[in-house]
Every structure is written in structure tokens, then in C-alpha cells.
Amino acid sequence: xxxxxxxxxxxxxxxxxxxxxxxxxxxxxxxxxxxxxxxxxxxxxxxxxxxxxxxxxxxxxxxxxxxxxxxxxxxxxxxxxxxxxxxxxxxxxxxxxxxxxxxxxxxxxxxxxxxxxxxxxxxxxxxxxxxxxxxxxxxxxxxxxxxxxxxxxxxxxxxxxxxxxxxxxxxxxxxxxxxxxxxxxxxxxxxxxxxxxxxxxxxxxxxxxxxxxxxxxxxxxxxxxxxxxxxxxxxxxxxxxxxxxxxxxxxxxxxxxxxxxxxxxxxxxxxxxxxxxxxxxxxxxxxxxxxxxxxxxxxxxxxxxxxxxxxxxxxxxxxxxxxxxxx
Amino acid sequence: xxxxxxxxxxxxxxxxxxxxxxxxxxxxxxxxxxxxxxxxxxxxxxxxxxxxxxxxxxxxxxxxxxxxxxxxxxxxxxxxxxxxxxxxxxxxxxxxxxxxxxxxxxxxxxxxxxxxxxxxxxxxxxxxxxxxxxxxxxxxxxxxxxxxxxxxxxxxxxxxxxxxxxxxxxxxxxxxxxxxxxxxxxxxxxxxxxxxxxxxxxxxxxxxxxxxxxxxxxxxxxxxxxxxxxxxxxxxxxxxxxxxxxxxxxxxxxxxxxxxxxxxxxxxxxxxxxxxxxxxxxxxxxxxxxxxxxxxxxxxxxxxxxxxxxxxxxxxxxxxxxxxxxx
Numbered sequence: 001x002x003x004x005x006x007x008x009x010x011x012x013x014x015x016x017x018x019x020x021x022x023x024x025x026x027x028x029x030x031x032x033x034x035x036x037x038x039x040x041x042x043x044x045x046x047x048x049x050x051x052x053x054x055x056x057x058x059x060x061x062x063x064x065x066x067x068x069x070x071x072x073x074x075x076x077x078x079x080x081x082x083x084x085x086x087x088x089x090x091x092x093x094x095x096x097x098x099x100x101x102x103x104x105x106x107x108x109x110x111x112x113x114x115x116x117x118x119x120x121x122x123x124x125x126x127x128x129x130x131x132x133x134x135x136x137x138x139x140x141x142x143x144x145x146x147x148x149x150x151x152x153x154x155x156x157x158x159x160x161x162x163x164x165x166x167x168x169x170x171x172x173x174x175x176x177x178x179x180x181x182x183x184x185x186x187x188x189x190x191x192x193x194x195x196x197x198x199x200x201x202x203x204x205x206x207x208x209x210x211x212x213x214x215x216x217x218x219x220x221x222x223x224x225x226x227x228x229x230x231x232x233x234x235x236x237x238x239x240x241x242x243x244x245x246x247x248x249x250x251x252x253x254x255x256x257x258x259x260x261x262x263x264x265x266x267x268x269x270x271x272x273x274x275x276x277x278x279x280x281x282x283x284x285x286x287x288x289x290x291x292x293x294x295x296x297x298x299x300x301x302x303x304x305x306x307x308x309x310x311x312x313x314x315x316x317x318x319x320x321x322x323x324x325x326x327x
Numbered sequence: 328x329x330x331x332x333x334x335x336x337x338x339x340x341x342x343x344x345x346x347x348x349x350x351x352x353x354x355x356x357x358x359x360x361x362x363x364x365x366x367x368x369x370x371x372x373x374x375x376x377x378x379x380x381x382x383x384x385x386x387x388x389x390x391x392x393x394x395x396x397x398x399x400x401x402x403x404x405x406x407x408x409x410x411x412x413x414x415x416x417x418x419x420x421x422x423x424x425x426x427x428x429x430x431x432x433x434x435x436x437x438x439x440x441x442x443x444x445x446x447x448x449x450x451x452x453x454x455x456x457x458x459x460x461x462x463x464x465x466x467x468x469x470x471x472x473x474x475x476x477x478x479x480x481x482x483x484x485x486x487x488x489x490x491x492x493x494x495x496x497x498x499x500x501x502x503x504x505x506x507x508x509x510x511x512x513x514x515x516x517x518x519x520x521x522x523x524x525x526x527x528x529x530x531x532x533x534x535x536x537x538x539x540x541x542x543x544x545x546x547x548x549x550x551x552x553x554x555x556x557x558x559x560x561x562x563x564x565x566x567x568x569x570x571x572x573x574x575x576x577x578x579x580x581x582x583x584x585x586x587x588x589x590x591x592x593x594x595x596x597x598x599x600x601x602x603x604x605x606x607x608x609x610x611x612x613x614x615x616x617x618x619x620x621x622x623x624x625x626x627x628x629x630x631x632x633x634x635x636x637x638x639x640x641x642x643x644x645x646x647x648x649x650x651x652x653x654x
Contacts, residue, residue, distance in 0.1 A: 016586065016587070019586060019587045019588060020586060022588075023467045023468050023586070024467055096654070099650055099651070099654055100647065100650060100651055103650055120654055125654045127461065127465070127595075129653055129654045130461075130638055131597075132653045133638050133639070133641075133642060133649060133653050134454065134457075134638060134641070136642070136653065137614045137617075137638075137641040137642045138454070138607070138610045138611050138614055138641075139610060140350045140351055141350050184600075259343065259346060259347060259350070259602075259603065259606040259607065259609075259610055260343070260346045260603065260606050261346060261349075264601075264602035264603040264606050264607075265602050266599070266600065266601045266602060266603075266606075266607050267598075267599070267600040267601075268454075268597075268598075268599055269596075269597070269598045269599075269600075270458075270595075270596070270597050271594075271595075271596045272593070272594070272595055272596075273511075273593065273594040273596075274591075274593045274594075275586075275591035275592050275593060276586065276587065276591040276593075279586040279587050279591050279593075280465070280586065280593050282586075283465045283466060283586055284465050287464045287465055290464075305650060305654055306638070307637065307638050307639040307646070307649055307650070307653075307654065308637045308638075308639055308646070309637060309638075310634065310635045310636060310637050311457055311460050311461060311464075311633070311634050311635075311636075311638075312460070312634040312635055314460075314461070314464040314465075315460060315463070315464045319634070319635070320427065322460060322634055323426055323427060323430055323632060323634070324426070324427055326456055326459045326460050326463065326634075327423070327426055327447055327452045327456045327632055327634065
């Protein structure tokens with residue numbers, strides 16, 4: 001029987017999940033839930049209803065796993081614990097410092113409801129976290145480095161857009177090649193924020209805006225840009241649309257470690273080069289939905305992360321087939 | 328309480344495990360078991376007894392997990408099912424085509440004894456298998472490529488040594504850079520054996536041996552070399568010792584996949600660059616020993632592979648600490 005999936009929200013991440021479900025033959029999209037007027041939302045899958053989130057509890061018997069595609073700032077801290085009372089849920093909560101709190105809240109809700117939840121799925125947190133974990137357990141004497149990019153940072157792009165005189169903007173985070181090289185060489189460098197990443201901004205200014213002032217405001221913005229070497233390029237709205245409309249991302253997790261009392265060095269590198277950040281993230285969420293479904297069928301309850309999921313639970317194939325074909 | 332480890336065998340892999348245990352504060356090496364005369368084996372850890380494998384059953388109450396460090400051709404198919412009746416065991420069985428049979432034999436023995444076993448741990452099978460699995464579940468529409476090297480292939484080196492007139496030899500497997508590039512570019516190439524890897528041989532010939540004949544025999548050897556572009560270099564025993572005494576290895580697992588109906592392409596790459604193949608493999612075995620110990624404490628029984636191990640079970644840290652620091 002097919003795993004029946006519900007999606008909450010219909011932004012980029014949700015559309016990514018909708019597309020990913022079509023690539024997984026053991027799953028069916030049952031419904032999309034939105035806080036907007038459902039009649040105003042047109043989705044890409046024919047025959048699937050769009051419903052209001054207020055009605056979600058009526059679908060408890062029709063949905064096996066709910067993929068919650070809200071934002072981590074305000075949506076998920078409320079939605080995931082709320083829906084976890086009534087459904088198996090998966091989210092991509094990515095506010096790293098708040099993960100322990102979010103985990104506690106969702107775990108409590110899932111246990112009260114008798115359901116399973118998987119939080120913070122995606123690539124960071126997610127696949128990158130897994131590689132930090134595997135790296136550290138295999139090579140306990142060593143260092144882990146995470147680099148992001150080249151890719152679009154939504155938060156930094158938004159920060160630029162809030163500056164007076166800015167009409168639109170896209171910001172790319174770029175790892176510094178020299179730093180990557182030093183890590184790969186096993187030098188175990190101590191790297192400052194500035195040495196690890198640069199930031200490149202493409203800004204559309206409003207007619208007559210003071211570009212020098214905008215550039216200065218960007219480059220001096222605390223936390224977001226002040227600690228980085230930042231480049232600001234002013235372009236037209238047409239150029240932004242033509243050259244910067246995608247949402248690519250990626251990065252590197254590198255573990256360098258030593259064995260045999262320091263005599264041998266090993267370098268483990270995991271990298272992603274993603275055409276679409278939300279589509280890849282959604283693909284991880286969909287695989288985790290399968291694991292949540294299996295845990296629930298076994299009678300397990302409570303909150304999990306990718307750290308708690310036996311990798312085989314993510315696959316539609318049985319153990320013998322996996323061992324034969326992939327081990 | 329410390330996890331008490333026993334090691335079976337005392338070759339390169341066993342010495343790697345012995346060293347790795349020292350880097351894991353929650354483990355203690357209790358004993359090394361050998362088929363040789365124990366008095367002839369000197370190990371690197373003071374105060375740890377070397378015992379004969381015939382006595383192994385007397386140590387059932389003193390050892391939590393046995394790491395079996397034999398070869399996959401003849402040792403492990405016998406030793407792992409035998410010892411799995413009396414101990415939690417971990418091995419690095421790497422004969423891919425025989426894994427299903429080995430799994431069945433070990434699973435049966437472990438279940439009869441009420442123990443947990445982890446087979447085929449290491450990097451291929453092992454970490455590479457995990458990356459093939461994660462890649463295929465996240466990007467179900469896609470292709471997986473595995474490249475090995477640059478590294479020493481023990482089997483191919485042995486095959487050269489069996490040729491008449493060869494005194495010693497080392498063989499390196501080397502991935503073809505152009506093939507790697509095409510895969511990383513998302514070209515999804517269909518690659519022949521010859522297009523993926525080259526083989527480089529360093530051969531010490533016996534005094535007066537016919538080098539042309541040796542080179543021809545190597546290059547035409549079926550299965551081992553005939554399907555590859557092979558280079559043969561004749562060097563002296565001193566040069567072999569000076570430049571080729573290490574056992575480095577490594578390689579790449581690359582998953583390229585498409586989402587959103589083929590509109591977006593993603594490249595996931597996992598690579599290893601290892602100074603010492605046996606030391607890295609042993610480090611994976613030791614982490615798996617921790618997981619076996621935990622499974623057993625929970626009352627689980629039977630055979631597992633890395634596919635079945637929740638990643639957190641490999642770590643000495645608790646879930647909350649892992650989520651806070653690595654997620």
C-alpha cells in the first residue's frame with residue numbers, strides 16, 4: 001500500500017516535496033494544506049485537493065505522514081509541535097541553536113499523540129550533520145570543517161533588501177578555495193570567518209538611490225557582512241531575473257583525522273552541488289517521511305533526527321536487496 | 328563501564344584496531360586471539376594477553392565484542408559464524424558477491440547464540456555502501472558511480488607476485504581523471520572498465536628474469552589487468568621499500584540525480600584519501616563494535632550491517648549532545 005503524504009504550505013520547499021513524491025513509487029500525495037484561501041492555490045498535481053490548515057485534523061485517517069514546509073523562524077516552532085499531536089510529521093527546522101528546544105517540544109507532542117516525528121531533515125542540518133557525525137566517530141582524533149556554497153543565502157539576500165534604496169538583491173556565499181585546499185592537505189588550519197567564506201551581492205537599486213551609501217551599509221552590516229570580504233555589484237532588474245533567478249547551493253564537510261598515534265592522516269570529504277536548494281532539501285524530507293512511516297508501523301513514538309534513522313529505513317527496498325545491490 | 332574488546336588475528340587490520348581502541352576512551356582491549364603460538368606474537372599494548380583462538384570460549388564473560396580481523400577469502404566465512412555463536416562480533420567481510428551468503432550464516436549463528444553481529448564494515452563495503460544508499464534514496468532518479476584509488480590493491484599485487492621471475496610487486500589502482508570530471512559534470516556517462524581506472528605496477532624482477540615476458544604476462548592477465556590500461560615499471564627492491572611500503576587507498580562515490588521532472592541536477596560526492604587502508608578500515612570496525620554493544624544491551628539479536636545502524640549508535644555521546652553539537 002502506498003504511503004499517503006500530506007504537505008503543509010506551498011512555497012518552494014513544498015513544491016519540491018510535491019515533485020519528489022512523484023519520483024517515489026511507494027508514495028502518494030493526498031492533500032496540500034495552506035493557511036491561504038485554498039481556492040487561490042493552484043498546485044502541480046492534478047486531482048489532489050488543496051485544503052485549509054484549519055481542516056487538517058479531519059484528515060487524520062487519510063494521511064500517514066505530514067511534511068511541514070514552513071519557515072524555521074516563526075512557522076515550524078508552532079506548526080510542528082501542533083501537528084505532531086495528530087500526525088507523523090517531518091520538518092526541515094534549520095535554526096541550529098534552537099534545535100534542542102524544538103526537539104523537546106516536538107518529542108513531547110509526538111509522544112502524547114503516539115506518533116513519530118523527524119525534525120531538521122535536509123542537508124544542513126541533515127546530510128552535512130550525518131557526515132560530521134560519521135567523520136567524528138570513525139576518526140575521533142581529528143577536526144571537522146564545514147564550508148557552504150557556492151550558493152544563494154536567503155537570509156542574507158533578505159537583509160540586503162531591507163536597506164533603504166534597494167529594490168531587489170541576491171547574495172551568494174562562496175567558500176575560499178585556498179582554505180579548502182589547506183584543509184584537504186591535512187594542515188588542520190584554524191580559520192577565521194573571513195578566511196572561510198566570501199560574500200558576493202547582486203543588488204538592484206531604486207532609481208536615484210545613493211549606491212555608495214548602499215554598498216557601505218551592506219559591507220558594514222554586523223553579523224551578516226562585516227566579518228566577511230564582501231563584493232557588491234549593482235545590476236538591473238532584468239539582469240537579476242536573467243542571471244540570478246535560481247536557488248543553487250551546496251558545500252563541503254571535510255573530516256581530517258589521524259590514526260596509529262598520529263602516524264597516518266586520512267581525509268574524508270562530502271560535497272553537494274545543488275541546482276535547487278529547496279528541491280534537494282525536499283527530497284531528503286520525502287525519504288525521511290518513509291522512515292517515519294516505518295517507525296510508526298513498528299509502534300515507535302517520539303522525535304527523531306537523521307542521527308536516529310537506520311539508513312535502510314529511508315529506502316523502499318528490503319534489507320536483502322540493499323545488501324545485494326548496494327553494500 | 329568500558330566496552331571490553333577482543334581482537335582475533337594480528338595482521339595489519341588487527342594492529343589498526345588495536346591502535347583505534349586507544350583513541351576511543353570508552354573501550355578497552357582485553358585480549359588478542361591468534362592461531363599462531365601466542366608466545367610468538369608481540370603486540371603493541373602493554374599488559375594485554377595474547378591467547379590462542381582455541382581458548383576463546385573461556386573468555387565469553389570477559390569480552391563484550393570480538394573484532395574479527397581475518398581475510399575474506401578463507402578466514403571470515405568460517406570464523407565469523409563460529410564466533411558469532413558465543414560473542415557479539417564485527418568483521419570486514421569484503422567479498423561483495425558472497426555478502427548475502429555470509430549474512431545468512433552469521434545471522435543464524437548470532438540468533439542461536441543471542442548475540443549481535445555487524446558484518447562488512449569498513450569503507451567498501453562500508454562507508455562507500457552507505458553513500459550509495461543515501462544517494463539513491465535522496466535522489467531516486469539518478470546514477471551512482473564508484474571509483475577506487477589512488478591506492479594499493481592487495482589482490483592485484485599478489486597476482487603479480489605469482490608470476491615466474493617476479494620477486495616483489497605493488498599495484499596501484501588509479502581513477503581516470505577525465506571520467507571523474509564527466510561524472511561530476513552530470514553527463515551520466517556509460518563508462519567501460521578501461522575508461523574508469525588505470526593500473527600502475529611496480530615490479531622487482533629476479534636477477535636475469537625476462538622483463539619483457541613479465542610485462543606481457545601482467546598486461547594480458549585476464550580479469551586482473553587485461554581490461555585495463557596497465558603500466559609496468561621495473562624497480563629495485565630498495566626503491567620498492569623506500570617509495571612503495573605504505574598501504575594508501577581511497578576513492579569516490581558520486582551520485583548524480585535530477586529533481587522536478589528532470590529540470591534540476593544535483594551532484595553528491597563522497598571521497599576518501601587514506602594514508603593507511605587497514606587503519607581506516609579498523610577505525611570503522613571499532614565504531615561498529617560500539618553499536619553492536621548497544622544493540623546487545625537493548626536485547627537485539629542477529630546480523631546487521633551499517634545500513635541497519637542508527638548513526639548515533641556509533642558515537643559515545645548521547646543524543647542531546649549530538650543534536651546540540653553536530654546537527
